[in-house]
Amino acid sequence: MRLFATLLGPITLLALAGVWFWRWRRIHHERRLFKMAIDQHWTLFWAGLIGGVLASLVISLGLWLLHVHLPIAVLAWFTALDGAAFLLAGLGFGPWLLAFAGIAAWAAARWLPWSWLAVPAVGHWAAGSLALVALVFAAEALLLWLMAPAIDVPKIKDGRRGARIASYTRRQFYWLPLLVTLPTGHFVFLPLISGAALTTRKQLPTQALRFWTKAYAIGGAVVAGLAGWAYAQPALSLWPLGISAAVGLIVALACRWADQRGISYISQTTDGVRLVAILPDTPASKMGLQAGDIVLKANNIPVGSSDALYEALQAHPTYCRLRVQRLDGAVRLTETAIFTGAPHELGMITFAEDN
16 A cells, blocks of 8 residues: 555656646637637647656666666656656656656765765665666657657747747656666666656757757667666775766757757748648648648648648649648648638638638
């Protein structure tokens, strides 16, 4: 019973509150901006729960096979740093801060007078702490690759040259209820939150997350090597802990750099009709349209405004054939069968809808 009590710790409660809050804020924002919610499903929640639990099983098994035993004070630092990062998810989020847990536990035990922060000699637990970080980084990369639904929150603002510009925010969190062994041999749950919160202006978050996946995979491999170093030379364990913190910071800066990449701003254009968002489970989503696409022609008629797009769609109500330009400049043709109605009924949200 005491074991399962640790499962419902502050991180679990924080994760539940955070997921509800960010979902409510996203839907409220979309209704205020577009008079409708783009996606009301709980896709992000289920991806975070199922993906997180499956990853936790693998990580917990890995820790057990590696005979990792971590003191309570070290686990407390994992919890504290993870919780602090999640509370600041409005600015951005990633599990990179966990790489500081080991060096923070050592520094607190050395410089702060409180007995509850005391830990055994760093050589006894440094390798296990680094192994945990490496496994979480690897799980982050795998989850972002396999279970990161493309549900982005568009925001519209006026550009310097008059054209409106769209930016996109994605927040995908994974709940990791890890089972960790204490030095006494007892088990405790260590709930953590992994995932990503980012905003992009010159690309969609999906493109940035591809770089995140590589960054965390490489970071996890480097930290795994540091764990091996700490295991082989316990007397030098402080060095791997410090380098691990540096690796975490480099991963964070690299991901931040990836968020800023892109060719040009996703802005209103006179060369066609820019799509700000695509409603799920609609003809537009089945046609493979994406936010940021520019509709150049509709039913073989050039379109330069939302009104022109609407008129072109009504001209041939039995089908919808679009010539679309992607963010990377690639042009493709796509079509769907019988359609009547305005662009947003097809599932396309344009800049006109935020008026």
